[in-house]
Ligand SMILES: NC(=O)c1ccc[n+]([C@@H]2O[C@H](COP(=O)([O-])OP(=O)(O)OC[C@H]3O[C@@H](n4cnc5c(N)ncnc54)[C@H](O)[C@@H]3O)[C@@H](O)[C@H]2O)c1
């Protein structure tokens with residue numbers, strides 16, 4: 001096949017010329033996302049908590065702890081001073097662990113421009129409050145919804161740092177703001193779409209981590225592709241039900257931020273959630289697994305708050321419940337899946353995503369609102 005017909009996407013750099021952005025957090029995703037923004041033509045300053053990390057990025061254009069072997073763009077600036085990172089930045093991307101976000105927000109508040117937009121790249125929920133990151137942002141800084149956004153998708157950092165092509169979704173209640181973010185975050189190897197479904201985009205990223213833990217666990221046990229396919233498929237149904245009852249659009253969960261991210265995270269040995277699950281499936285305890293992991297595996301922290309919300313909202317999540325039992329040590333990893341939790345007195349319909357809309361979701365929403373007969 002001739003390659004002559006493949007369109008080459010150009011123009012990213014010129015349309016972002018002079019656009020100042022900040023990235024807060026210089027772990028694997030913050031550093032990779034800063035590279036995407038640089039390659040899109042933005043003027044990027046990356047904030048690192050540790051001065052030695054900021055110094056290595058600024059001087060050597062490397063982040064050897066989180067992205068070994070990756071050369072970062074010459075144009076990327078790095079600092080450990082928040083004031084310097086945030087100066088003149090209209091878009092502020094947040095790539096810190098979910099459990100530290102609230103404190104990080106309070107730390108950056110004095111340096112934020114009144115018109116700046118905060119964009120969460122974080123895929124977890126706050127354990128103490130069960131809030132999503134956009135809710136934490138609104139709660140901590142009392143921001144207008146048009147200043148709160150999310151970017152999420154099948155985004156394994158190391159692959160993107162190697163410029164392997166993928167996509168993501170920028171989501172904000174204000175479509176114009178989502179478009180501004182998507183323009184800033186579109187490089188030749190990274191396409192960013194837009195939507196206004198912040199809840200769905202955010203929950204896709206949170207919930208796929210829980211299903212990836214389940215996949216890791218059964219992988220560690222030694223189960224094969226049938227088991228994993230059943231967990232991924234039923235996992236997507238659990239993700240969709242939870243999200244829609246929480247206010248998301250069904251379609252978002254079938255998109256890059258839902259199914260797309262679920263596939264990437266469940267398939268990739270580079271996924272930290274998948275890896276953490278595999279260690280647990282191999283017999284390591286939760287504590288031992290935490291010790292072995294050098295990086296954030298958000299799913300482990302999200303299991304409990306997500307199940308708390310599910311119970312409040314009347315949603316049954318058999319796979320996520322099994323993950324919690326395995327993490328707690330009350331279920332053997334080999335019993336995760338067999339097969340998919342409940343033995344019904346009467347066999348149940350699969351209730352796949354092919355049954356959307358008024359029927360199933362309407363009933364769930366009515367139940368949530370207490371209006372069902
Ligand atoms: N790595 C990926 O492929 C990827 C992709 C998409 C989204 N995410 C999400 O991005 C978020 C960050 O993940 P990551 O992969 O960069 O994690 P990481 O483990 O690679 O890095 C975590 C970073 O947070 C910093 N940190 C730790 N405590 C902090 C604190 N109190 N204040 C500020 N910074 C602190 C660490 O120094 C480090 O720079 C997570 O929610 C993750 O789910 C990650």
Ligand SMILES: O=P(O)(O)OC[C@H](O)CO
Nearest residue numbers: 153154155156271272273
């Ligand atoms: O490494 P994980 O499991 O945190 O997943 C990384 C990204 O969220 C994949 O999109």
